[in-house]
Amino acid sequence: MKKILIIYYSKTKNTETVAKTLADELSAETVEIKDLKNRYGFLSNIGSIIDAIRENKTRIEPETIDLTGYDLLYMGSPTWAGKPAPAIITIIDNLKLKGKDVILFATMGRQGGSNVIDRMAEKIKARGGRIINSFTIKTGGKQFNEIKEDTLKVIAEKDLKIYSIG
Ligand SMILES: Cc1cc2nc3c(=O)[nH]c(=O)nc-3n(C[C@H](O)[C@H](O)[C@H](O)COP(=O)(O)O)c2cc1C
Numbered sequence: 001m002k003k004i005l006i007i008y009y010s011k012t013k014n015t016e017t018v019a020k021t022l023a024d025e026l027s028a029e030t031v032e033i034k035d036l037k038n039r040y041g042f043l044s045n046i047g048s049i050i051d052a053i054r055e056n057k058t059r060i061e062p063e064t065i066d067l068t069g070y071d072l073l074y075m076g077s078p079t080w081a082g083k084p085a086p087a088i089i090t091i092i093d094n095l096k097l098k099g100k101d102v103i104l105f106a107t108m109g110r111q112g113g114s115n116v117i118d119r120m121a122e123k124i125k126a127r128g129g130r131i132i133n134s135f136t137i138k139t140g141g142k143q144f145n146e147i148k149e150d151t152l153k154v155i156a157e158k159d160l161k162i163y164s165i166g
Contacts, residue, residue: 002071002164004028009087011039014107014139014147015076021151022074022105026164034061035087052080057090064094072163073097073129075120076105082112084120092120098128103163107147109140133158 006028010016016032023030036059037051038044051058067073077088084106102124106116113136121131135154139147155161 001027002166003069004072004074004164005065005067005070006030006074006076007033007065007091008074008076009033009035009078009085009091010076011035011078011085013144014137014142015078015105017144017147018105018107018137018151019074019076021148022155022160025152025155026161028074031062031065033087033091035059035085036061037086048086049081051086052083055083055089056086057093058086060087060090064091067096067100071101071166073100073102074105075102075124076107077116077120079106079108079112079116082115084116088120089123092123092127095127097124100129101132101163102129103132103160104134105137106134107137107139110138113137132163133160 006019006023008015008019019030039048077084104117104120106113117134137150
């Protein structure tokens with residue numbers, strides 16, 4: 001079995017639900033990237049949208065992750081104004097991704113997830129990583145258990161367990 005790490009940011013636990021479901025199904029470890037900037041309240045939401053559109057960096061915890069020994073990475077972000085969350089933009093630039101296989105996922109209320117995947121992919125490829133698969137999950141109006149069900153469906157449809165072998 002490959003050693004798999006799932007790296008994610010999640011403000012309201014939708015992306016976390018996907019990450020934890022993947023972790024259970026694929027026997028993977030997880031690392032949550034925390035954004036140390038206040039992202040709660042109306043004004044903060046506007047700030048978050050501006051930060052996402054401009055791809056502003058943010059203060060995160062952990063600042064980096066030692067990826068030595070991991071054969072496969074999953075990386076997940078919510079969609080913010082059609083972009084990856086600032087915490088994900090920030091962590092990608094702090095990781096040594098040369099030669100790493102990466103599977104990307106994005107959650108979205110309604111739309112924009114594929115754009116998030118594309119942008120994450122561009123940045124990861126620029127750092128020497130290889131994107132081997134990706135998927136989006138729609139979360140608008142869904143309970144956590146429905147998001148979990150949707151994730152289980154994607155794991156089956158995309159045959160994601162195949163990447164754990166070897
Ligand atoms: C600042 C902000 C911007 C967002 N922009 C979008 C968007 O452009 N398109 C969309 O479908 N959902 C958008 N959403 C909804 C989130 O992408 C969606 O709820 C996601 O599943 C949240 O993941 P999380 O619970 O892991 O934080 C936005 C949410 C926030 C807080």
